[in-house]
Amino acid sequence: MADKSESNLGKVVIVGGLGHVGLPLGIAFAHKGLKVCLFDTSKEKAEIVKQGKMPFIEYGAEPILKEVLENGNLEVSTDIKSVTYGRFIIIAIGTPVDEYMNPKTRAFLEFFSTLKKYLHKGQTIIIRSTVYPRTCEQALKLLGNKEEWHIAYCPERIAEGYAIKELKELPQIVAGLSEKAVEDASKLFKVISPLIIRTSMGEAELVKLFTNAWRYIQFAITNQFYMIARTLEVDYDKLRRAMTEGYDRASALPSAGFAAGPCLLKDTMQLAAFNSNNFLLGHAAMMINEGLPNFLVEDLRQRYDLSKTKVAILGMAFKADIDDIRDSLSYKLGKILRFHGADVYYSDEFVKSDDFVSKEEAIESSNIIIIGVPHSAYKNISIPLDKEVVDLWGIIKRK
Ligand SMILES: NC(=O)c1ccc[n+]([C@@H]2O[C@H](COP(=O)([O-])OP(=O)(O)OC[C@H]3O[C@@H](n4cnc5c(N)ncnc54)[C@H](O)[C@@H]3O)[C@@H](O)[C@H]2O)c1
The missing domain is CATH 3.40.50.720 (NAD(P)-binding Rossmann-like Domain)
Structure with a gap:
Protein backbone atom coordinates (compact mmCIF):
# COMPACT_ATOMS: atom_id res chain seq x y z
CA MET A 1 0.00 0.00 0.00
CA GLU A 203 29.09 5.30 -15.05
CA ALA A 204 25.40 4.38 -15.35
CA GLU A 205 25.66 3.85 -19.11
CA LEU A 206 28.63 1.55 -18.64
CA VAL A 207 27.15 -0.26 -15.61
CA LYS A 208 24.29 -1.42 -17.82
CA LEU A 209 26.42 -2.40 -20.83
CA PHE A 210 29.17 -4.03 -18.74
CA THR A 211 26.55 -6.04 -16.80
CA ASN A 212 25.17 -7.59 -19.96
CA ALA A 213 28.57 -8.01 -21.65
CA TRP A 214 29.88 -9.71 -18.49
CA ARG A 215 27.00 -12.20 -18.53
CA TYR A 216 27.41 -12.81 -22.25
CA ILE A 217 31.14 -13.49 -21.83
CA GLN A 218 30.44 -15.87 -18.92
CA PHE A 219 28.16 -17.88 -21.21
CA ALA A 220 30.82 -17.82 -23.92
CA ILE A 221 33.45 -19.28 -21.57
CA THR A 222 31.24 -22.17 -20.57
CA ASN A 223 30.16 -22.76 -24.18
CA GLN A 224 33.77 -22.83 -25.34
CA PHE A 225 34.59 -25.29 -22.53
CA TYR A 226 31.64 -27.42 -23.64
CA MET A 227 32.97 -27.55 -27.20
CA ILE A 228 36.47 -28.52 -26.03
CA ALA A 229 35.09 -31.21 -23.73
CA ARG A 230 32.80 -32.54 -26.45
CA THR A 231 35.76 -32.77 -28.86
CA LEU A 232 37.55 -34.86 -26.24
CA GLU A 233 34.38 -36.92 -25.74
CA VAL A 234 34.17 -35.82 -22.10
CA ASP A 235 30.75 -35.30 -20.43
CA TYR A 236 30.81 -31.53 -19.84
CA ASP A 237 27.88 -31.44 -17.44
CA LYS A 238 29.56 -33.96 -15.16
CA LEU A 239 32.90 -32.17 -15.53
CA ARG A 240 31.31 -28.82 -14.63
CA ARG A 241 29.70 -30.28 -11.52
CA ALA A 242 33.06 -31.71 -10.47
CA MET A 243 34.67 -28.34 -11.12
CA THR A 244 32.19 -26.26 -9.10
CA GLU A 245 31.11 -28.57 -6.26
CA GLY A 246 32.48 -27.24 -2.97
CA TYR A 247 34.82 -24.97 -4.91
CA ASP A 248 33.66 -21.36 -4.65
CA ARG A 249 36.23 -19.89 -7.00
CA ALA A 250 34.61 -21.74 -9.91
CA SER A 251 31.02 -21.48 -8.72
CA ALA A 252 30.06 -18.68 -11.13
CA LEU A 253 30.56 -20.94 -14.15
CA PRO A 254 27.10 -21.29 -15.71
CA SER A 255 25.97 -24.42 -17.54
CA ALA A 256 26.52 -24.50 -21.29
CA GLY A 257 23.58 -23.54 -23.48
CA PHE A 258 22.31 -21.05 -26.01
CA ALA A 259 23.07 -17.46 -24.94
CA ALA A 260 20.33 -15.73 -26.86
CA GLY A 261 17.58 -13.13 -26.53
CA PRO A 262 17.20 -9.45 -27.35
CA CYS A 263 19.70 -8.02 -24.83
CA LEU A 264 23.01 -9.79 -24.20
CA LEU A 265 24.44 -9.89 -27.73
CA LYS A 266 22.92 -6.52 -28.61
CA ASP A 267 24.42 -4.75 -25.59
CA THR A 268 27.81 -6.43 -26.05
CA MET A 269 27.83 -5.12 -29.62
CA GLN A 270 26.74 -1.62 -28.50
CA LEU A 271 29.72 -1.60 -26.18
CA ALA A 272 32.02 -2.77 -28.99
CA ALA A 273 30.68 -0.05 -31.31
CA PHE A 274 31.22 2.58 -28.61
CA ASN A 275 34.81 1.44 -28.15
CA SER A 276 35.59 1.81 -31.88
CA ASN A 277 35.03 -1.93 -32.34
CA ASN A 278 37.95 -2.64 -30.07
CA PHE A 279 36.33 -5.19 -27.77
CA LEU A 280 38.12 -8.45 -28.48
CA LEU A 281 36.48 -10.39 -25.66
CA GLY A 282 33.02 -9.23 -26.72
CA HIS A 283 33.57 -10.23 -30.33
CA ALA A 284 35.09 -13.56 -29.30
CA ALA A 285 32.04 -14.18 -27.09
CA MET A 286 29.76 -13.46 -30.04
CA MET A 287 31.62 -15.94 -32.25
CA ILE A 288 31.46 -18.65 -29.60
CA ASN A 289 27.83 -18.15 -28.57
CA GLU A 290 26.50 -17.61 -32.08
CA GLY A 291 28.67 -20.48 -33.34
CA LEU A 292 27.29 -23.03 -30.88
CA PRO A 293 24.37 -24.14 -33.12
CA ASN A 294 26.87 -24.66 -35.98
CA PHE A 295 29.12 -26.71 -33.68
CA LEU A 296 26.21 -28.94 -32.64
CA VAL A 297 25.22 -29.59 -36.24
CA GLU A 298 28.82 -30.33 -37.33
CA ASP A 299 29.14 -32.72 -34.41
CA LEU A 300 25.99 -34.58 -35.52
CA ARG A 301 27.12 -34.60 -39.15
CA GLN A 302 30.14 -36.66 -38.18
CA ARG A 303 27.84 -39.45 -37.07
CA TYR A 304 24.66 -39.08 -39.14
CA ASP A 305 23.60 -38.43 -42.70
CA LEU A 306 21.30 -35.55 -41.81
CA SER A 307 19.40 -35.84 -45.06
CA LYS A 308 18.05 -39.15 -43.72
CA THR A 309 17.53 -37.93 -40.17
CA LYS A 310 14.60 -36.50 -38.23
CA VAL A 311 15.50 -34.05 -35.49
CA ALA A 312 13.31 -32.59 -32.76
CA ILE A 313 14.15 -29.27 -31.12
CA LEU A 314 12.49 -28.94 -27.73
CA GLY A 315 12.33 -25.31 -26.61
CA MET A 316 12.05 -22.47 -29.12
CA ALA A 317 11.92 -19.52 -26.67
CA PHE A 318 15.21 -17.74 -26.07
CA LYS A 319 15.40 -19.01 -22.48
CA ALA A 320 13.68 -21.38 -20.09
CA ASP A 321 10.07 -21.03 -18.94
CA ILE A 322 9.16 -17.92 -20.92
CA ASP A 323 7.41 -17.38 -24.26
CA ASP A 324 9.71 -14.83 -25.90
CA ILE A 325 11.37 -16.01 -29.14
CA ARG A 326 13.30 -12.81 -29.89
CA ASP A 327 16.77 -13.76 -31.19
CA SER A 328 16.33 -17.36 -30.03
CA LEU A 329 19.17 -19.58 -31.23
CA SER A 330 16.84 -22.59 -31.53
CA TYR A 331 15.63 -21.14 -34.85
CA LYS A 332 19.19 -20.74 -36.10
CA LEU A 333 19.85 -24.36 -35.13
CA GLY A 334 16.73 -25.46 -37.02
CA LYS A 335 17.77 -23.53 -40.13
CA ILE A 336 21.25 -25.10 -40.22
CA LEU A 337 19.81 -28.59 -39.73
CA ARG A 338 17.32 -28.04 -42.55
CA PHE A 339 20.10 -26.69 -44.78
CA HIS A 340 21.81 -30.07 -44.38
CA GLY A 341 18.62 -31.88 -45.34
CA ALA A 342 17.27 -32.90 -41.92
CA ASP A 343 13.55 -33.07 -41.20
CA VAL A 344 13.14 -30.79 -38.21
CA TYR A 345 10.27 -30.66 -35.70
CA TYR A 346 9.85 -27.63 -33.46
CA SER A 347 8.17 -27.87 -30.07
CA ASP A 348 7.72 -25.48 -27.15
CA GLU A 349 5.82 -25.42 -23.88
CA PHE A 350 4.90 -21.72 -23.99
CA VAL A 351 5.37 -20.39 -27.53
CA LYS A 352 2.38 -21.18 -29.73
CA SER A 353 2.73 -21.68 -33.48
CA ASP A 354 0.77 -23.70 -36.06
CA ASP A 355 4.05 -25.32 -37.19
CA PHE A 356 4.91 -26.68 -33.75
CA VAL A 357 4.14 -30.18 -32.49
CA SER A 358 3.81 -31.47 -28.93
CA LYS A 359 6.98 -32.68 -27.19
CA GLU A 360 5.60 -36.23 -27.24
CA GLU A 361 5.04 -36.13 -31.00
CA ALA A 362 8.42 -34.49 -31.62
CA ILE A 363 10.19 -37.22 -29.61
CA GLU A 364 8.17 -40.03 -31.18
CA SER A 365 8.86 -38.78 -34.73
CA SER A 366 12.61 -38.14 -34.40
CA ASN A 367 15.91 -40.00 -34.12
CA ILE A 368 17.71 -37.08 -32.51
CA ILE A 369 16.30 -34.80 -29.80
CA ILE A 370 18.01 -31.49 -29.12
CA ILE A 371 17.11 -29.44 -26.05
CA GLY A 372 16.94 -25.83 -27.26
CA VAL A 373 16.10 -24.39 -23.84
CA PRO A 374 15.60 -26.22 -20.55
CA HIS A 375 11.90 -25.57 -19.87
CA SER A 376 11.03 -27.13 -16.48
CA ALA A 377 8.52 -29.43 -18.20
CA TYR A 378 11.43 -31.31 -19.81
CA LYS A 379 12.81 -32.44 -16.45
CA ASN A 380 10.46 -35.38 -16.27
CA ILE A 381 10.22 -36.52 -19.85
CA SER A 382 11.51 -39.91 -20.78
CA ILE A 383 13.27 -40.42 -24.05
CA PRO A 384 13.80 -43.97 -25.35
CA LEU A 385 17.43 -45.07 -25.14
CA ASP A 386 17.69 -45.75 -28.88
CA LYS A 387 17.33 -42.02 -29.58
CA GLU A 388 20.25 -39.61 -29.38
CA VAL A 389 19.76 -36.68 -27.03
CA VAL A 390 21.78 -33.45 -27.28
CA ASP A 391 21.26 -31.75 -23.94
CA LEU A 392 23.75 -28.98 -23.22
CA TRP A 393 21.91 -28.05 -20.05
CA GLY A 394 22.00 -31.50 -18.51
CA ILE A 395 18.26 -31.41 -17.82
CA ILE A 396 17.23 -34.79 -19.21
CA LYS A 397 17.66 -37.76 -16.87
CA ARG A 398 18.07 -41.00 -18.82
CA LYS A 399 17.57 -44.35 -17.24
N1 LIG B 1 13.56 -7.53 -22.08
C1 LIG B 1 14.36 -7.43 -21.01
O1 LIG B 1 14.45 -8.34 -20.17
C2 LIG B 1 15.20 -6.18 -20.78
C3 LIG B 1 15.95 -6.09 -19.61
C4 LIG B 1 16.69 -4.94 -19.37
C5 LIG B 1 16.69 -3.92 -20.31
N2 LIG B 1 15.98 -4.04 -21.47
C6 LIG B 1 15.98 -2.91 -22.42
O2 LIG B 1 14.73 -2.25 -22.30
C7 LIG B 1 14.31 -1.73 -23.57
C8 LIG B 1 12.94 -2.28 -23.92
O3 LIG B 1 13.06 -3.69 -24.11
P1 LIG B 1 11.78 -4.64 -24.11
O4 LIG B 1 12.28 -6.03 -24.05
O5 LIG B 1 10.79 -4.18 -23.11
O6 LIG B 1 11.19 -4.35 -25.56
P2 LIG B 1 9.71 -4.68 -26.04
O7 LIG B 1 9.79 -4.76 -27.52
O8 LIG B 1 9.16 -5.84 -25.27
O9 LIG B 1 8.89 -3.39 -25.61
C9 LIG B 1 8.98 -2.16 -26.26
C10 LIG B 1 7.57 -1.57 -26.33
O10 LIG B 1 7.68 -0.27 -26.90
C11 LIG B 1 6.58 -0.09 -27.78
N3 LIG B 1 6.93 0.98 -28.70
C12 LIG B 1 7.81 0.95 -29.74
N4 LIG B 1 7.91 2.15 -30.31
C13 LIG B 1 7.10 2.98 -29.60
C14 LIG B 1 6.80 4.36 -29.69
N5 LIG B 1 7.35 5.12 -30.63
N6 LIG B 1 5.93 4.90 -28.80
C15 LIG B 1 5.36 4.10 -27.83
N7 LIG B 1 5.62 2.79 -27.69
C16 LIG B 1 6.48 2.25 -28.57
C17 LIG B 1 6.37 -1.45 -28.41
O11 LIG B 1 5.07 -1.58 -28.95
C18 LIG B 1 6.62 -2.38 -27.23
O12 LIG B 1 5.43 -2.67 -26.53
C19 LIG B 1 15.43 -2.09 -24.53
O13 LIG B 1 16.34 -1.02 -24.58
C20 LIG B 1 16.08 -3.29 -23.88
O14 LIG B 1 17.43 -3.45 -24.27
C21 LIG B 1 15.21 -5.14 -21.72
Missing part, protein backbone atom coordinates in the same frame (compact mmCIF):
# COMPACT_ATOMS: atom_id res chain seq x y z
CA ALA A 2 1.09 3.52 -0.73
CA ASP A 3 1.71 6.07 1.95
CA LYS A 4 0.57 9.61 1.21
CA SER A 5 3.94 10.91 0.06
CA GLU A 6 4.11 8.21 -2.59
CA SER A 7 0.72 8.92 -4.09
CA ASN A 8 1.68 12.62 -4.08
CA LEU A 9 4.69 12.06 -6.31
CA GLY A 10 2.61 12.72 -9.42
CA LYS A 11 1.55 10.72 -12.43
CA VAL A 12 3.95 8.36 -14.16
CA VAL A 13 3.61 7.86 -17.92
CA ILE A 14 5.59 4.98 -19.40
CA VAL A 15 6.34 5.23 -23.11
CA GLY A 16 6.66 1.70 -24.47
CA GLY A 17 4.53 0.82 -21.47
CA LEU A 18 3.29 -2.50 -22.82
CA GLY A 19 6.71 -4.03 -23.43
CA HIS A 20 8.68 -6.52 -21.35
CA VAL A 21 10.29 -3.68 -19.38
CA GLY A 22 7.55 -1.04 -19.35
CA LEU A 23 4.60 -3.21 -18.34
CA PRO A 24 5.95 -4.89 -15.17
CA LEU A 25 7.47 -1.57 -14.10
CA GLY A 26 4.13 0.19 -14.52
CA ILE A 27 2.37 -2.56 -12.59
CA ALA A 28 4.95 -2.30 -9.78
CA PHE A 29 4.50 1.48 -9.42
CA ALA A 30 0.70 1.25 -9.62
CA HIS A 31 0.73 -1.48 -6.97
CA LYS A 32 2.52 0.96 -4.66
CA GLY A 33 -0.33 3.47 -5.13
CA LEU A 34 1.08 5.69 -7.88
CA LYS A 35 -1.10 6.76 -10.79
CA VAL A 36 0.41 5.18 -13.89
CA CYS A 37 -0.43 5.49 -17.57
CA LEU A 38 1.06 2.96 -19.97
CA PHE A 39 1.39 4.57 -23.38
CA ASP A 40 2.25 2.26 -26.27
CA THR A 41 1.76 2.19 -30.04
CA SER A 42 0.62 -1.45 -29.99
CA LYS A 43 -3.20 -1.47 -30.11
CA GLU A 44 -3.16 -5.26 -30.00
CA LYS A 45 -1.32 -5.39 -26.68
CA ALA A 46 -3.45 -2.52 -25.33
CA GLU A 47 -6.62 -4.58 -25.87
CA ILE A 48 -5.13 -7.57 -24.05
CA VAL A 49 -3.81 -5.57 -21.09
CA LYS A 50 -7.05 -3.60 -20.65
CA GLN A 51 -8.77 -6.96 -20.07
CA GLY A 52 -6.38 -7.67 -17.21
CA LYS A 53 -4.30 -10.17 -19.20
CA MET A 54 -0.55 -10.18 -19.73
CA PRO A 55 0.53 -10.27 -23.40
CA PHE A 56 3.60 -12.33 -22.44
CA ILE A 57 4.77 -14.44 -19.50
CA GLU A 58 5.75 -12.39 -16.47
CA TYR A 59 5.48 -14.47 -13.30
CA GLY A 60 3.20 -13.02 -10.64
CA ALA A 61 2.09 -10.05 -12.77
CA GLU A 62 -1.46 -10.91 -13.80
CA PRO A 63 -3.25 -10.79 -10.42
CA ILE A 64 -1.60 -7.43 -9.64
CA LEU A 65 -2.44 -6.12 -13.10
CA LYS A 66 -6.13 -6.94 -12.51
CA GLU A 67 -6.02 -5.27 -9.08
CA VAL A 68 -4.44 -2.01 -10.29
CA LEU A 69 -6.78 -1.76 -13.27
CA GLU A 70 -9.76 -2.24 -10.95
CA ASN A 71 -8.62 0.31 -8.36
CA GLY A 72 -7.91 2.84 -11.12
CA ASN A 73 -4.17 3.23 -10.45
CA LEU A 74 -3.26 1.91 -13.91
CA GLU A 75 -4.55 3.03 -17.28
CA VAL A 76 -3.56 2.10 -20.81
CA SER A 77 -3.35 4.52 -23.70
CA THR A 78 -2.42 4.40 -27.38
CA ASP A 79 -2.68 8.18 -27.69
CA ILE A 80 0.67 9.99 -27.60
CA LYS A 81 -1.04 13.02 -26.02
CA SER A 82 -1.11 11.05 -22.74
CA VAL A 83 2.56 11.98 -22.39
CA THR A 84 1.54 15.60 -21.73
CA TYR A 85 -0.16 14.61 -18.46
CA GLY A 86 2.76 12.87 -16.75
CA ARG A 87 4.91 14.33 -13.99
CA PHE A 88 7.42 11.55 -14.74
CA ILE A 89 7.92 10.25 -18.27
CA ILE A 90 9.71 6.91 -18.38
CA ILE A 91 10.99 5.77 -21.75
CA ALA A 92 11.11 2.00 -22.20
CA ILE A 93 10.95 1.42 -25.95
CA GLY A 94 13.21 -1.11 -27.70
CA THR A 95 16.72 -0.05 -28.72
CA PRO A 96 17.88 -2.75 -31.16
CA VAL A 97 21.08 -2.94 -33.19
CA ASP A 98 20.83 -3.18 -36.98
CA GLU A 99 21.63 -6.24 -39.13
CA TYR A 100 25.32 -5.24 -39.10
CA MET A 101 25.34 -5.05 -35.29
CA ASN A 102 25.50 -1.24 -35.22
CA PRO A 103 23.37 0.56 -32.62
CA LYS A 104 20.39 2.37 -34.15
CA THR A 105 21.06 5.59 -32.26
CA ARG A 106 19.36 7.77 -34.86
CA ALA A 107 16.08 5.86 -34.57
CA PHE A 108 16.00 6.51 -30.80
CA LEU A 109 16.77 10.22 -31.24
CA GLU A 110 14.19 10.57 -34.04
CA PHE A 111 11.64 8.99 -31.72
CA PHE A 112 12.68 11.50 -29.06
CA SER A 113 12.16 14.39 -31.52
CA THR A 114 8.63 13.15 -32.20
CA LEU A 115 7.95 12.91 -28.47
CA LYS A 116 9.32 16.40 -27.84
CA LYS A 117 6.17 18.29 -28.73
CA TYR A 118 4.24 16.43 -26.01
CA LEU A 119 6.85 17.06 -23.30
CA HIS A 120 7.09 20.09 -21.06
CA LYS A 121 9.66 21.50 -18.68
CA GLY A 122 7.84 20.61 -15.48
CA GLN A 123 8.41 16.92 -16.20
CA THR A 124 11.27 14.63 -15.27
CA ILE A 125 12.17 12.36 -18.17
CA ILE A 126 13.65 9.01 -17.21
CA ILE A 127 15.31 6.84 -19.82
CA ARG A 128 14.87 3.19 -18.89
CA SER A 129 15.78 1.59 -22.25
CA THR A 130 19.37 0.44 -22.62
CA VAL A 131 21.06 3.15 -24.64
CA TYR A 132 24.29 3.68 -26.49
CA PRO A 133 26.60 5.84 -24.32
CA ARG A 134 25.97 9.60 -24.56
CA THR A 135 22.43 9.10 -25.93
CA CYS A 136 20.89 10.86 -22.90
CA GLU A 137 23.08 13.92 -23.55
CA GLN A 138 22.03 13.94 -27.20
CA ALA A 139 18.39 13.71 -26.16
CA LEU A 140 18.86 16.69 -23.83
CA LYS A 141 20.37 18.74 -26.69
CA LEU A 142 17.30 17.97 -28.80
CA LEU A 143 15.08 19.48 -26.12
CA GLY A 144 16.75 22.89 -26.33
CA ASN A 145 17.71 24.92 -23.29
CA LYS A 146 19.63 22.40 -21.17
CA GLU A 147 19.12 24.23 -17.88
CA GLU A 148 15.36 23.89 -18.07
CA TRP A 149 14.94 20.19 -18.86
CA HIS A 150 15.55 17.24 -16.57
CA ILE A 151 16.69 13.89 -17.91
CA ALA A 152 17.67 10.90 -15.79
CA TYR A 153 18.96 7.49 -16.79
CA CYS A 154 17.75 4.55 -14.69
CA PRO A 155 18.63 1.37 -16.58
CA GLU A 156 16.57 -1.77 -16.18
CA ARG A 157 18.47 -4.86 -14.97
CA ILE A 158 15.75 -7.47 -14.38
CA ALA A 159 15.80 -10.98 -15.83
CA GLU A 160 12.88 -11.20 -18.24
CA GLY A 161 9.94 -13.11 -16.79
CA TYR A 162 10.93 -12.35 -13.19
CA ALA A 163 10.52 -8.55 -13.05
CA ILE A 164 7.72 -8.51 -10.47
CA LYS A 165 9.96 -10.28 -7.97
CA GLU A 166 13.23 -8.61 -8.96
CA LEU A 167 12.02 -5.00 -9.13
CA LYS A 168 11.45 -5.26 -5.35
CA GLU A 169 14.89 -6.73 -4.73
CA LEU A 170 17.39 -5.15 -7.12
CA PRO A 171 19.29 -1.96 -6.38
CA GLN A 172 18.44 0.84 -8.81
CA ILE A 173 21.18 2.76 -10.60
CA VAL A 174 20.23 6.44 -10.90
CA ALA A 175 22.09 9.05 -12.92
CA GLY A 176 20.94 12.36 -14.35
CA LEU A 177 21.91 15.40 -16.33
CA SER A 178 20.72 17.79 -13.62
CA GLU A 179 20.60 17.65 -9.83
CA LYS A 180 16.80 17.83 -9.99
CA ALA A 181 16.63 14.88 -12.40
CA VAL A 182 18.70 12.75 -9.99
CA GLU A 183 16.62 13.84 -6.96
CA ASP A 184 13.30 13.20 -8.69
CA ALA A 185 14.29 9.84 -10.20
CA SER A 186 15.71 8.69 -6.84
CA LYS A 187 12.46 9.63 -5.08
CA LEU A 188 10.43 7.76 -7.65
CA PHE A 189 12.48 4.56 -7.65
CA LYS A 190 12.72 4.51 -3.87
CA VAL A 191 9.04 3.60 -3.97
CA ILE A 192 9.85 0.16 -5.38
CA SER A 193 13.57 -0.44 -4.97
CA PRO A 194 15.38 -1.31 -1.71
CA LEU A 195 18.54 0.59 -2.65
CA ILE A 196 19.30 3.60 -4.85
CA ILE A 197 22.84 3.78 -6.21
CA ARG A 198 23.66 7.20 -7.58
CA THR A 199 26.32 7.39 -10.28
CA SER A 200 27.46 9.78 -12.96
CA MET A 201 25.82 9.41 -16.36
CA GLY A 202 28.93 7.81 -17.88
